Amino acid sequence: MERAVHAAGLTKRFGDFTAVDGIDLAVESGESFAMLGPNGAGKSSTMRMISTVSPATSGELRVLGKVPDTDGPAIRSRMGVVAQEDNLDDALTVRENIMIYGRYFGLSWSDARRKALELLDFAQLTDRADAQVNSLSGGMKRRLSIARALVNDPDLVLLDEPTTGLDPQARHLLWERLYQLKERGVTLLLTTHYMDEAEQLSDRLVVMDNARIVAEGSPSTLIAEHVSKEVLEVRYPADATVDLESLGHRIEPLADRTLVYTDSGEATLAELVNSGRTPSSSLVRRAGLEDVFLALTGRRLVE
């Protein structure tokens, strides 16, 4: 089977401004792939090029084995797209949103109706089927956007920040639905600001920053490559001057606390206490992708 997305040197410029700067991507069929990065990194610009609505300035791009410039409709007929901003049709009901979308994909009205029932159930919106879209909560709108994008049984689904702005419960419900899609063999390409989301949902990911890809791999290999196993977070009173330099593999001073990257958080904390540098508070945790991002860019992902 062909690769779901293949990009080489993919670039997008708006005037003089470079939003995507020569990135390479390889999303294999059936995998779940995340693009992680802060605001303005170029995630949506990349997604829009892949969804065939935004022409690349330069570089090579193939989606589902085809070239967006010449095969846009053929690519789109096998793809589902959930944009960053909800763009549901608010003149229509929940059910009609899915049905008319089915029509756009060439389904007959009766097939569209059948498909809508199935997807309403999938999105747990059956009881809201005849509600106006405006009356839905943010989480419900997001679920409807995803349901609508599945009306053509796509092989590839693009999700631009599927859970931004949702409460934890709504996020978990969405994650669970995305797992189900993945189990069915659908290729998922998603962007996110959230490390836990990338860790939960993706087999592989790229970290984007300033229009470029700064790291690539599975969540666990990225953590193994760029940071230690554990992190010790320590806080001291504002006026204290404590020397932490030689501790662990690396230290990362933040505004309100210091992160110490180490193989054993407990051992490092004991070392501090034994040498009379007991912090006013401390926390030992496993290192995550947030730490990878910090290590790579010197900045935190979500400010």
Added chain:
Amino acid sequence: MIAAWIVVERNLLSYRRTPAVLLSAMFEPFIFLFGLGIGLGKLIDTVEWHGEPIEYAAFVAPGLIAVSAMNGALFEMSFNFYFKLRESRTYDAMLVTPLGLRSVLDGELSWAMIRGGLYSVVFLAALAAFGYLESWWALLIPLAALLIGLSFASIASWATTFVRGWQDFDLFFLATQPLFVLSTTFFAIDVYPDWAHPIVYATPLYHGVDLVRDLARGTVAWSSFGNIAYLLVMAGVGRALATRRSAELLTT
């Protein structure tokens, strides 16, 4: 073709629950006809048309068909088009389906055209009942109304791509007022001073009004082909410009 029709279906679906919006505009020409045509008609008595005196209401009524076709199309391709383009991002959602930009725009233009044509059929039936129609040519009026709707829809959609906020529509509709005044809807062209005649001939609504009136009176002449040509060119140019501008906005 089929793809554009699905966009029309989307509009039919959306108006299904709010038919009042469509119907209210349908009554507008009746209000003008009774208020002005018949009211003023008491004072004006008859108007000369192609050398023959005709009742004032029979003069005004065909012009109102052209005006309502224009208004239906303008409304659709101003407020509604803007909303879908900028606010609800309906077109962004459509463009990630196999529909292309051209089908989406053609669908919207078709719908605006149908809306204008629909008004004309209702009004036409009423005029026939009142005995204001003089000729079998009048059966072609719905086609003329579709053409008027299409040409105004095309130009309006292009203009709307430049609108940056709701307040800009004041300007948009300010621009359509002179069209109304210069259209010969309420006065024959010889009422206007000679120097104004070229201006009248240059405005699009005049060609719509003149065409429909000739069909209603059976006074079809070579000038009617001029009217048709003018409206066809306007539709073609407007559609091409609107397609280009929409592509710049939606597929960057």
